[in-house]
Amino acid sequence: MCLRFCGGTRIVAIVALGRRTVQRTGKVMTERGEQNPRTIRLAEWRASSPSFKTLYADGMRLVEESAEYLDGAGRAAAKGLSRAAATLYAAESMRLTTRLMQVASWMLLQRAANSGEMTREQVASEKSKVRLDTATASADAPGWTELPDAFKDLVKRSLQLQALVQHLDAEIYGQKAAEAISGSNPVNDQIRLLRTAFPSR
Numbered sequence: 001m002c003l004r005f006c007g008g009t010r011i012v013a014i015v016a017l018g019r020r021t022v023q024r025t026g027k028v029m030t031e032r033g034e035q036n037p038r039t040i041r042l043a044e045w046r047a048s049s050p051s052f053k054t055l056y057a058d059g060m061r062l063v064e065e066s067a068e069y070l071d072g073a074g075r076a077a078a079k080g081l082s083r084a085a086a087t088l089y090a091a092e093s094m095r096l097t098t099r100l101m102q103v104a105s106w107m108l109l110q111r112a113a114n115s116g117e118m119t120r121e122q123v124a125s126e127k128s129k130v131r132l133d134t135a136t137a138s139a140d141a142p143g144w145t146e147l148p149d150a151f152k153d154l155v156k157r158s159l160q161l162q163a164l165v166q167h168l169d170a171e172i173y174g175q176k177a178a179e180a181i182s183g184s185n186p187v188n189d190q191i192r193l194l195r196t197a198f199p200s201r
Contacts, residue, residue, distance in 0.1 A: 056107050063100050066154050077148045085143030099134035099158050106130050132166045
């Protein structure tokens with residue numbers, strides 16, 4: 001797995017990994033603990049509604065659009081930036097890919113539940129490894145004004161998408177789930193996700 005910034009290719013690879021994680025998890029996970037039936041029924045209604053399907057389609061289009069930009073026009077535009085702007089671009093590109101990776105993972109889990117590949121209990125357990133709080137630099141950060149407008153637009157839209165998913169997550173699973181996500185360890189969580197996707201043989 002790539003440990004440094006590697007543009008849109010990384011987004012595509014992570015989303016593919018997310019799909020494999022969902023597929024494998026749906027087959028091998030055992031149910032752990034119990035959840036309030038009312039929460040499960042609400043989750044089923046929210047995550048299978050037309051609004052979620054629209055959110056999923058729009059989110060995945062943004063993932064693809066960002067991947068194409070980072071591997072194409074964005075890579076070319078970054079070469080002409082000043083040192084400060086280039087450093088900021090690299091950092092914000094990493095945040096963008098991480099943000100979209102986490103949001104895509106969340107949506108893939110909800111879709112797996114809708115299709116019957118996973119139970120809502122399994123989704124609730126696995127989604128605790130997903131972070132929905134990736135921040136971004138402020139508009140007054142050195143070099144921000146030099147960043148390509150197309151790139152700043154992708155960052156803005158990814159933040160809006162993350163906010164929508166955060167809101168939906170809170171509605172489905174409650175505030176305690178949101179607090180658990182913000183208090184999790186991102187490194188350990190990603191290691192667990194990788195172990196789920198690629199179990200030892």
